[in-house]
Amino acid sequence: MIKAENLFFSYTGSSPYVLDGIDLEIRDGEYVSVVGENGSGKSTLMRLILNFIKPTSGSIVPQTKRIGYVPQKNDFSNSSFPITVYEVLNSYRRLLKIKNKDIITEALEQVGLLSVKGSLMGTLSGGQSQKIRIARALMGNPDLLILDEPSTGVDIGSQKEIYSFLKKINKENGITVVSVEHNLNAAISNSTLIYHLTCGQGHLCTPQQYTDEFMKNGGKSNDNIQL
């Protein structure tokens, strides 16, 4: 479970607050998409869950230490940086102090990319490199997986594969998924709940409730994304 109580956060330490008194409870086993317009605080909320930053006041606590994180796709973006898939996963294995090197093969098999083990990261497609990031995040056997815009820079075919993989590990392995989404279709189709952030406040709703709300607003969201 992730529980936020009366959570305020400001990068300056005072008003105006990016997050302005958030109360939130995400139960284990949910797949929650976090949506909201640019600058509404989605990534900030993820950083707070991950304990990268501290609340200005109030609290936010993930009740697990086994958290996998797939950051926004800005690492390895320099295609000339000479690092292989194996090296990326192996350095994470060492960071996690996992002795058994088989975990690298297992992680790659899980996302169906064993064939690119020796490839340079810069030579992979957007979809492949995102799957490698997900494989890396799963190496620590997390029970909570946090993703920041997993479909950015990923072709439609790979997006489908990635979302069906996330749904599978959510359903079959019971991994709680919390994913920042600009892709509203993906949020509605894949998640069990949607957390809509706006003006420093948020509310949790079902995909159906979110769709109804969206249509009531004339089919346009604050995110300026068409369904």
Ligand SMILES: Nc1ncnc2c1ncn2[C@@H]1O[C@H](COP(=O)(O)OP(=O)(O)OP(=O)(O)O)[C@@H](O)[C@H]1O
């Ligand atoms: N490190 C930082 N220092 C100061 N202000 C920041 C920092 N990071 C984000 N902000 C500001 O905090 C607000 C929320 O940013 P955040 O990145 O959390 O929003 P977001 O909803 O994830 O946006 P986007 O959809 O564009 O990724 C924005 O006004 C942003 O400019």
